[in-house]
Amino acid sequence: MKGRRLLITGAAGFTGRHAVAYFKAAGAEVTAVVRKPSPVSAVQDGAQPYVCDLSDRKAVQAMVDEVRPDEVLHLAGRNSVPESWRDPLVYMETNVMATLYLLEGLRSRPGCRILVAGSRLKYRPGEDAGPPHPYSLSKTLEELVSLAWGTLFKQPVLLAEPCNLIGPGPSTGFCSLLAEHIVRSEAAGGAEGLPQPFKLSSRHTLRDFLDVRDAVRAYDYILKYGETGKVYKIDSGTERELGEIAGRLLALAKTPVPMDWGPEPGDHAAPPPVQSAAGKPEPPEASADNVSRLGWRAETGIEQSLADILDYYRNGKEGR
């Protein structure tokens, strides 16, 4: 990695900020690509910021020609299911076409390894009835076009499919939302200023949570050792109920936190744990593998991740 030119897209995002810090520390020459100038400061510590709208084909080619990367970590994209219902075309343009502009631009850099961050929320065309939401469609097609471009134009393209990533930083995931609620409750300092109860009716839903810093290390493994054309799943291997995660976070709260747990477990027969999308039994995919095959292991315990998320909000969203 030392001295290698690594281009990271989506550098101002939740994973992007951790990735920039990690690869900088590892000695890479990091170019941190952001869409707008404003959040550049978030990634400036030692990395070279680069403002580029990836949906502008010519701007992408100009960036590739200027930066001349040896490796690319493509994290940019939209990732909100509700937003994808509101503007599905933007999801197709951002997650599919922008990725294609990047891949096409990188044809002038033969040998440049390209890791594209996919999603476990993809569907299986021809098997599943259809995508459950436009986000799923966009990530499914992003993966297909990335693998196809790799095959058609002999590009070393790799795919990663992380599970639910958690950790300090600007995430809109479940852990971050609850942690923010806890810190707001702590700040209220009394019953008067307490926020509305946090609603958690799906406490039996199972999810595999992984610390974002572990995921970034996994990206490093895939970039270094991954096999071209492969899809690498990244997970901790442990599924937990949302209720368990909530309990662990609430145990770290310094004051009482208003919660709405929905119906009492005694009210109805306890529902069976709900399989998460990631937890669905998946048929083996010829091109899919797990990053643990490359020697990577999750290292950050769930307690550490949750404590760090709380600290992030307690410190006014500073640091990672």
Next chain:
Amino acid sequence: MKGRRLLITGAAGFTGRHAVAYFKAAGAEVTAVVRKPSPVSAVQDGAQPYVCDLSDRKAVQAMVDEVRPDEVLHLAGRNSVPESWRDPLVYMETNVMATLYLLEGLRSRPGCRILVAGSRLKYRPGEDAGPPHPYSLSKTLEELVSLAWGTLFKQPVLLAEPCNLIGPGPSTGFCSLLAEHIVRSEAAGGAEGLPQPFKLSSRHTLRDFLDVRDAVRAYDYILKYGETGKVYKIDSGTERELGEIAGRLLALAKTPVPMDWGPEPGDHAAPPPVQSAAGKPEPPEASADNVSRLGWRAETGIEQSLADILDYYRNGKEGR
């Protein structure tokens, strides 16, 4: 069909011209969408021409709002494999994004039935190693997004997958190329002005050829009777060697035609007939059906198609 507002995209193309004529004759109120004003004359006989660049999202929405179609036959798109290698992104933009702009625009016309012309050259994501060319990728994704939009937004979307379409008109298919060569040979009127020999080294390649006018009738069947979300294959059911087709066309020539047949059959052991892409044994697809299930049958004999193609070139590319 009578009095129904039908919007046909790609109206100036090979199939589009036949479709406009057919549906006009059937009493539909046809809007013939063309990309540029210049070829409008080709489709003006009774149809309402409409100039629209389908890769312009706003223009597409304006067209839908103005025309307010009851049915759409989406024939527009790029369809040259060699060209798709030269500019693969244009194929993705034209065959995938433009189709999405149309589908998204039509969400304001709930109930509007939309027939999208797909291709037999698609690949099977997750099963095949990858698409053989960018054209295949673009048509595969066009089909996926069309079916997905239908599922996500409850749109009555139907897919058609025609085999090789032949007939009079501006086609760049094998039959048209050879017919044009024959007519040029006839026009030369002597050994001096004869064109270079027509090279046909793949005479054992098998293809299913169908008259374009039969295909247009099949589109009518699918629009009328097809089941939403289904893929309808359209073929004559008979595969023929390219050598047989060439022989039939040459038998209609009025003068000798210079041909280059490649190595004599006696030179090597005769190679086995080559399976065409369309002739590959395909695994059954849950969503796929054949338009013959709807009562459609091919009606135009191969002799008629070939004679009409020759006449088209003999008459200076006039008429259909």
